[in-house]
Amino acid sequence: MRKVKYRIFLDYDKEEKWVNDMAKEGWHLEKFSVGRFVFVKGEPGAFIYRNEYLGNLSEEEKVEYFALLQDSGATIVHESFNWIYVKKPVNEGPFELYTDASSKIDYYNRLLNSLLIVLIVNIAGATINFSIMGLSNKGVFNLGAGILHLLVAALICIPMVKIDKNKKKLKEQLFE
Structure with a gap:
Protein backbone atom coordinates (compact mmCIF):
# COMPACT_ATOMS: atom_id res chain seq x y z
CA MET A 1 0.00 0.00 0.00
CA ARG A 2 1.26 3.48 -0.90
CA LYS A 3 0.54 6.92 0.45
CA VAL A 4 1.48 10.22 -1.19
CA LYS A 5 1.80 13.30 1.01
CA TYR A 6 2.36 16.88 -0.10
CA ARG A 7 4.29 19.12 2.28
CA ILE A 8 6.65 22.05 1.85
CA PHE A 9 9.32 22.46 4.50
CA LEU A 10 11.69 25.38 4.95
CA ASP A 11 13.41 23.53 7.78
CA TYR A 12 15.11 20.32 6.72
CA ASP A 13 15.34 19.16 10.38
CA LYS A 14 11.56 19.40 10.74
CA GLU A 15 11.16 17.55 7.44
CA GLU A 16 13.47 14.78 8.64
CA LYS A 17 11.56 14.55 11.95
CA TRP A 18 8.25 14.30 10.07
CA VAL A 19 9.60 11.50 7.84
CA ASN A 20 10.80 9.65 10.97
CA ASP A 21 7.41 10.16 12.63
CA MET A 22 5.76 8.66 9.55
CA ALA A 23 8.17 5.68 9.81
CA LYS A 24 7.19 5.17 13.45
CA GLU A 25 3.60 4.81 12.22
CA GLY A 26 4.71 2.24 9.62
CA TRP A 27 4.95 4.53 6.59
CA HIS A 28 8.40 4.24 5.04
CA LEU A 29 9.75 6.77 2.59
CA GLU A 30 10.14 5.40 -0.92
CA LYS A 31 10.89 8.57 -2.87
CA PHE A 32 10.56 12.32 -2.63
CA SER A 33 10.81 15.52 -4.61
CA VAL A 34 10.10 19.14 -3.74
CA GLY A 35 6.94 19.02 -1.66
CA ARG A 36 5.99 15.43 -2.60
CA PHE A 37 6.69 12.34 -0.51
CA VAL A 38 5.78 8.76 -1.40
CA PHE A 39 5.52 6.27 1.45
CA VAL A 40 4.95 2.51 1.51
CA LYS A 41 3.34 0.61 4.36
CA GLY A 42 5.76 -1.43 6.46
CA GLU A 43 6.77 -2.36 9.98
CA PRO A 44 6.31 0.58 12.36
CA GLY A 45 9.55 1.99 13.70
CA ALA A 46 11.82 -0.25 11.64
CA PHE A 47 14.08 2.48 10.23
CA ILE A 48 15.73 5.79 11.11
CA TYR A 49 15.87 8.28 8.24
CA ARG A 50 18.36 11.07 7.63
CA ASN A 51 18.35 13.68 4.89
CA GLU A 52 21.37 15.40 3.49
CA TYR A 53 22.24 18.03 0.93
CA LEU A 54 25.04 16.81 -1.32
CA GLY A 55 25.92 20.19 -2.75
CA ASN A 56 28.22 20.16 -5.73
CA LEU A 57 29.73 16.70 -5.32
CA SER A 58 30.93 15.24 -8.60
CA GLU A 59 29.42 11.95 -9.78
CA GLU A 60 32.62 10.18 -8.73
CA GLU A 61 32.45 11.71 -5.24
CA LYS A 62 28.77 10.72 -4.97
CA VAL A 63 29.55 7.13 -5.90
CA GLU A 64 32.31 7.02 -3.27
CA TYR A 65 30.09 8.62 -0.63
CA PHE A 66 27.15 6.30 -1.39
CA ALA A 67 29.50 3.30 -1.11
CA LEU A 68 30.71 4.60 2.28
CA LEU A 69 27.12 4.96 3.48
CA GLN A 70 26.24 1.47 2.27
CA ASP A 71 29.33 0.03 3.95
CA SER A 72 28.05 1.53 7.22
CA GLY A 73 24.77 -0.38 6.82
CA ALA A 74 22.74 2.53 5.50
CA THR A 75 20.57 2.42 2.40
CA ILE A 76 20.11 5.32 -0.01
CA VAL A 77 16.34 5.72 -0.27
CA HIS A 78 16.19 8.33 -3.03
CA GLU A 79 18.01 11.34 -4.46
CA SER A 80 16.30 14.49 -5.73
CA PHE A 81 17.82 17.90 -6.56
CA ASN A 82 21.08 17.09 -4.73
CA TRP A 83 19.20 16.00 -1.59
CA ILE A 84 19.21 12.41 -0.44
CA TYR A 85 17.34 10.40 2.11
CA VAL A 86 19.21 7.56 3.79
CA LYS A 87 17.78 4.94 6.12
CA LYS A 88 19.20 2.46 8.56
CA PRO A 89 17.48 -0.21 10.65
CA VAL A 90 16.63 0.99 14.17
CA ASN A 91 17.93 -2.26 15.66
CA GLU A 92 21.46 -1.32 14.53
CA GLY A 93 21.52 1.55 17.03
CA PRO A 94 21.75 5.34 16.68
CA PHE A 95 22.25 6.73 13.20
CA GLU A 96 23.82 10.11 12.48
CA LEU A 97 25.49 11.24 9.27
CA TYR A 98 27.78 13.68 11.08
CA THR A 99 29.23 12.65 14.40
CA ASP A 100 31.69 15.49 15.04
Missing part, protein backbone atom coordinates in the same frame (compact mmCIF):
# COMPACT_ATOMS: atom_id res chain seq x y z
CA ALA A 101 31.24 19.25 15.19
CA SER A 102 33.78 20.18 12.51
CA SER A 103 32.25 17.95 9.81
CA LYS A 104 28.77 19.26 10.70
CA ILE A 105 30.09 22.85 10.40
CA ASP A 106 31.48 22.00 6.95
CA TYR A 107 28.06 20.63 6.01
CA TYR A 108 26.35 23.80 7.25
CA ASN A 109 28.81 25.88 5.18
CA ARG A 110 27.89 23.88 2.04
CA LEU A 111 24.21 24.48 2.73
CA LEU A 112 24.70 28.18 3.41
CA ASN A 113 26.78 28.69 0.26
CA SER A 114 24.12 27.07 -1.90
CA LEU A 115 21.32 29.03 -0.27
CA LEU A 116 23.34 32.23 -0.65
CA ILE A 117 23.52 31.68 -4.41
CA VAL A 118 19.74 31.22 -4.58
CA LEU A 119 19.27 34.32 -2.45
CA ILE A 120 21.53 36.45 -4.67
CA VAL A 121 19.84 35.21 -7.85
CA ASN A 122 16.42 36.13 -6.48
CA ILE A 123 17.52 39.56 -5.27
CA ALA A 124 19.07 40.20 -8.69
CA GLY A 125 15.86 38.99 -10.38
CA ALA A 126 13.79 41.35 -8.25
CA THR A 127 16.12 44.26 -8.97
CA ILE A 128 16.04 43.64 -12.71
CA ASN A 129 12.26 43.28 -12.82
CA PHE A 130 11.68 46.41 -10.76
CA SER A 131 14.17 48.45 -12.80
CA ILE A 132 12.68 47.53 -16.20
CA MET A 133 9.08 47.77 -15.00
CA GLY A 134 8.47 51.19 -16.52
CA LEU A 135 10.48 50.51 -19.68
CA SER A 136 8.18 47.91 -21.19
CA ASN A 137 4.51 47.41 -21.85
CA LYS A 138 4.63 44.47 -19.45
CA GLY A 139 5.08 46.53 -16.30
CA VAL A 140 2.51 44.55 -14.33
CA PHE A 141 4.29 41.31 -15.23
CA ASN A 142 7.63 42.78 -14.13
CA LEU A 143 6.09 44.01 -10.88
CA GLY A 144 4.64 40.56 -10.16
CA ALA A 145 7.89 38.80 -11.04
CA GLY A 146 9.86 41.23 -8.87
CA ILE A 147 7.56 40.66 -5.90
CA LEU A 148 7.79 36.88 -6.40
CA HIS A 149 11.60 37.07 -6.42
CA LEU A 150 11.53 39.09 -3.18
CA LEU A 151 9.20 36.57 -1.54
CA VAL A 152 11.49 33.68 -2.49
CA ALA A 153 14.49 35.65 -1.19
CA ALA A 154 12.70 36.24 2.12
CA LEU A 155 11.78 32.55 2.40
CA ILE A 156 15.40 31.55 1.71
CA CYS A 157 16.50 33.68 4.67
CA ILE A 158 14.49 31.53 7.11
CA PRO A 159 16.60 28.36 6.80
CA MET A 160 19.78 30.44 6.43
CA VAL A 161 19.22 32.05 9.84
CA LYS A 162 18.54 28.68 11.50
CA ILE A 163 21.57 27.03 9.89
CA ASP A 164 23.79 29.96 10.93
CA LYS A 165 22.55 29.69 14.56
CA ASN A 166 23.25 25.95 14.58
CA LYS A 167 26.70 26.56 13.13
CA LYS A 168 27.50 29.14 15.82
CA LYS A 169 26.44 26.70 18.57
CA LEU A 170 28.75 24.05 17.15
CA LYS A 171 31.64 26.52 16.95
CA GLU A 172 31.10 27.42 20.60
CA GLN A 173 31.27 23.71 21.47
CA LEU A 174 34.55 23.37 19.61
CA PHE A 175 36.17 26.19 21.55
CA GLU A 176 34.92 25.21 25.03
